[in-house]
Amino acid sequence: MTADLVQHCTEFGSLEAYLSGYAITGARLATLRVPARILLSADDPIIPAGDLDSLAPSEQLRVVRTRYGGHCGFVEYLDGPSFADRYMLDEFEQIEHASGEAGFRR
Secondary structure (H helix, E strand, O other), X not given: OHHXXXXXXXXXXXXXXXXXXXXOOOOOOOOOOOOEEEEEEOOOOOOOHHHHHHOXXXXXXXXXXXXXXXXXXXXXXXXXXXXXXXXXXHHHHHXXXXXXXXXXXX
């Protein structure tokens, strides 16, 4: 399905070119200069959690794995923030406190 969508709905020449455009494998993250986080779940049907074991190591990168969450999931309630929303807010607040700057609002 993705190959058909790429072929008919994008300007990418191939599925491989499309996937390479956002791939984070290999050494792509080795030179991170800012803190980065990857939040993924063990039950993601699209991105196998084990694939991230082969990422290039970086002092700036932290991978957070959860048991459940699915692909773009982490939804707990239909009318409230998701686990991913709360996780990212927490991460930004930690960065804010570490830098001594105020400015993040809820």
